[in-house]
Amino acid sequence: xxxxxxxxxxxxxxxxxxxxxxxxxxxxxxxxxxxxxxxxxxxxxxxxxxxxxxxxxxxxxxxxxxxxxxxxxxxxxxxxxxxxxxxxxxxxxxxxxxxxxxxxxxxxxxxxxxxxxxxxxxxxxxxxxxxxxxxxxxxxxxxxxxxxxxxxxxxxxxxxxxxxxxxxxxxxxxxxxxxxxxxxxxxxxxxxxxxxxxxxxxxxxxxxxxxxxxxxxxxxxxxxxxxxxxxxxxxxxxxxxxxxxxxxxxxxxxxxxxxxxxxxxxxxxxxxxxxxxxxxxxxxxxxxxxxxxxxxxxxxxxxxxxxxxxxxxxxxxxxxxxxxxxxxxxxxxxx
Amino acid sequence: xxxxxxxxxxxxxxxxxxxxxxxxxxxxxxxxxxxxxxxxxxxxxxxxxxxxxxxxxxxxxxxxxxxxxxxxxxxxxxxxxxxxxxxxxxxxxxxxxxxxxxxxxxxxxxxxxxxxxxxxxxxxxxxxxxxxxxxxxxxxxxxxxxxxxxxxxxxxxxxxxxxxxxxxxxxxxxxxxxxxxxxxxxxxxxxxxxxxxxxxxxxxxxxxxxxxxxxxxxxxxxxxxxxxxxxxxxxxxxxxxxxxxxxxxxxxxxxxxxxxxxxxxxxxxxxxxxxxxxxxxxxxxxxxxxxxxxxxxxxxxxxxxxxxxxxxxxxxxxxxxxxxxxxxxxxxxxx
DNA sequence: GTGAAAGCGCTAACAA
DNA sequence: TTGTTAGCGCTTTCAC
Numbered sequence: 001x002x003x004x005x006x007x008x009x010x011x012x013x014x015x016x017x018x019x020x021x022x023x024x025x026x027x028x029x030x031x032x033x034x035x036x037x038x039x040x041x042x043x044x045x046x047x048x049x050x051x052x053x054x055x056x057x058x059x060x061x062x063x064x065x066x067x068x069x070x071x072x073x074x075x076x077x078x079x080x081x082x083x084x085x086x087x088x089x090x091x092x093x094x095x096x097x098x099x100x101x102x103x104x105x106x107x108x109x110x111x112x113x114x115x116x117x118x119x120x121x122x123x124x125x126x127x128x129x130x131x132x133x134x135x136x137x138x139x140x141x142x143x144x145x146x147x148x149x150x151x152x153x154x155x156x157x158x159x160x161x162x163x164x165x166x167x168x169x170x171x172x173x174x175x176x177x178x179x180x181x182x183x184x185x186x187x188x189x190x191x192x193x194x195x196x197x198x199x200x201x202x203x204x205x206x207x208x209x210x211x212x213x214x215x216x217x218x219x220x221x222x223x224x225x226x227x228x229x230x231x232x233x234x235x236x237x238x239x240x241x242x243x244x245x246x247x248x249x250x251x252x253x254x255x256x257x258x259x260x261x262x263x264x265x266x267x268x269x270x271x272x273x274x275x276x277x278x279x280x281x282x283x284x285x286x287x288x289x290x291x292x293x294x295x296x297x298x299x300x301x302x303x304x305x306x307x308x309x310x311x312x313x314x315x316x317x318x319x320x321x322x323x324x325x326x327x328x329x330x331x332x333x334x335x
Numbered sequence: 336x337x338x339x340x341x342x343x344x345x346x347x348x349x350x351x352x353x354x355x356x357x358x359x360x361x362x363x364x365x366x367x368x369x370x371x372x373x374x375x376x377x378x379x380x381x382x383x384x385x386x387x388x389x390x391x392x393x394x395x396x397x398x399x400x401x402x403x404x405x406x407x408x409x410x411x412x413x414x415x416x417x418x419x420x421x422x423x424x425x426x427x428x429x430x431x432x433x434x435x436x437x438x439x440x441x442x443x444x445x446x447x448x449x450x451x452x453x454x455x456x457x458x459x460x461x462x463x464x465x466x467x468x469x470x471x472x473x474x475x476x477x478x479x480x481x482x483x484x485x486x487x488x489x490x491x492x493x494x495x496x497x498x499x500x501x502x503x504x505x506x507x508x509x510x511x512x513x514x515x516x517x518x519x520x521x522x523x524x525x526x527x528x529x530x531x532x533x534x535x536x537x538x539x540x541x542x543x544x545x546x547x548x549x550x551x552x553x554x555x556x557x558x559x560x561x562x563x564x565x566x567x568x569x570x571x572x573x574x575x576x577x578x579x580x581x582x583x584x585x586x587x588x589x590x591x592x593x594x595x596x597x598x599x600x601x602x603x604x605x606x607x608x609x610x611x612x613x614x615x616x617x618x619x620x621x622x623x624x625x626x627x628x629x630x631x632x633x634x635x636x637x638x639x640x641x642x643x644x645x646x647x648x649x650x651x652x653x654x655x656x657x658x659x660x661x662x663x664x665x666x667x668x669x670x
Numbered sequence: 671g672t673g674a675a676a677g678c679g680c681t682a683a684c685a686a
Numbered sequence: 687t688t689g690t691t692a693g694c695g696c697t698t699t700c701a702c
Contacts, residue, residue: 008679017688019689036688053452057680065430074414074629342694355674356672359698362697391697681693682691684689
């Protein structure tokens with residue numbers, strides 16, 4: 001019993017055919033006669049043969065993998081998109097290589113590296129802060145954006161972020177709020193911009209006041225939500241409701257407000273964004289804008305595979321809808 | 336300007352040397368003269384050459400990637416271990432391939448497949464429910480377990496799970512509780528077993544009552560924590576404190592208890608396990624057992640790389656310490 | 671210190 | 687339908 005794994009040569013010898021026939025049998029079984037197919041398959045079983053992916057890839061001038069570039073794997077938000085990506089890529093026999101842009105120093109350089117390296121048949125970008133020039137690379141593989149990106153014309157799977165902001169404000173206004181504030185994500189992030197836009201334009205449409213003091217800066221984390229709560233507590237002229245650009249921030253916000261002895265929604269109404277798992281387990285439940293993250297991953301992967309297989313660098317972008325989820329954290333304003 | 340990327344041949348031609356010299360210059364620069372090294376490096380710059388990893392791997396009989404087998408990428412718990420793994424594997428030029436055992440039907444078969452496929456230089460297992468026999472595979476690559484696994488003798492990075500259970504019970508007992516319950520993870524899971532053991536043995540040591548009605552079954556999710564809360568509410572003879580085998584469950588539990596109009600820790604004290612991010616943002620903050628997940632990933636990756644590079648199938652296992660984090664969710668029992 | 675040459679294991683023309 | 691053959695791009699002896 002040999003320690004080394006069997007090669008296609010071994011199978012060919014055992015089956016009494018050429019290596020080409022073995023290869024054919026495995027990749028397009030219809031093209032060989034049943035007799036040879038049976039012989040080959042039993043030789044495969046006997047030898048325990050598995051194709052050597054590396055050799056196959058080299059010969060076929062492909063890599064069999066897709067690189068996913070994201071800011072932070074540990075963020076549950078991305079983790080769920082990854083799950084969606086994986087559910088499509090794995091069955092299609094593509095490996096998913098994950099590159100964390102936060103772990104290294106220069107994210108742009110990393111991207112440039114991956115573009116040039118030829119280490120992947122395609123790229124999925126989940127980081128909206130990368131610089132666009134990098135993509136000028138001449139022989140780059142197909143790329144799909146799974147987030148918004150200012151001024152990019154790349155094929156993308158995007159969520160109706162502006163509409164999410166609009167839904168949030170609309171809901172709060174309908175509950176009777178007129179003094180509505182916002183906690184943003186990190187300023188450089190496009191999601192931040194778009195949700196803020198939806199927020200502001202809806203205030204305008206509804207004729208509600210726009211007070212710059214009521215727009216607080218966050219960075220999507222729970223910590224920054226808690227900080228926003230402290231800032232809100234310190235305002236002399238507090239808004240009665242807040243739309244926060246992520247559920248994580250909303251969670252941190254609510255916790256801090258409650259620890260200060262105030263009540264949600266009694267003293268302040270809160271609407272988040274994402275509908276992460278915890279939203280329904282908080283007390284009160286978190287009213288939020290649902291964005292289907294697994295689906296974003298699934299569609300992005302499908303788009304990318306289409307591009308890879310048709311050897312195209314372009315594909316129709318896709319918009320994924322958001323939805324308001326009503327729970328207990330938003331109610332009528334205090335009299 | 337050619338569309339195709341430059342090969343080692345192109346570099347050799349431009350530099351006026353052989354391909355062997357180019358290869359040497361790039362892998363062990365010390366072995367060539369400064370003159371040739373300079374010529375080669377400038378030719379590399381000029382042509383924009385990058386080594387073709389696939390070809391290199393084929394020639395060197397390696398794959399350059401590590402497979403990580405886990406139950407569910409979307410789980411933030413695993414996501415953080417992945418971050419740790421990635422922070423070691425990426426700089427070492429290993430790709431990290433992620434295989435989700437939940438997405439396919441037969442996890443054991445998947446594992447067997449990966450073991451035999453030769454698609455990776457090493458494996459990291461994060462799934463404690465896989466069957467041990469599968470590992471009998473003859474020519475398998477190095478494997479590291481980053482979780483406990485009944486009866487396995489594989490090199491592993493483990494956490495002091497039993498001690499965690501003991502710390503939780505000890506803390507609650509010290510606060511004055513004598514009626515202490517437990518919410519477990521899924522029964523098949525080894526973590527479940529070990530934490531339960533720590534829980535039970537400490538009750539015994541401290542002479543506290545062991546009531547089977549006070550041990551509720553969960554599955555680590557927030558939903559199951561909420562369900563446990565409903566079960567607890569339905570008990571005629573309620574424990575005054577609970578140790579839950581995950582922070583997610585504790586979060587779901589607290590939310591549901593609060594929605595029922597009761598208070599934590601006023602009516603019931605809660606201790607979780609993990610110290611996930613939200614623990615400090617709940618109101619009250621969640622008292623819990625900290626396990627350093629990123630570090631688990633880091634150590635597992637380091638262990639695996641050592642094994643790969645020394646071509647060994649064995650390595651000393653490692654235990655990572657846990658720690659009690661005191662916050663507000665555990666207090667004295669109600670009189 | 672450097673070059674020539676032999677493959678790693680596979681697939682896809684092309685020929686038979 | 688099947689076999690022959692020529693590489694994919696690289697690394698590594700083995701000579702010099």
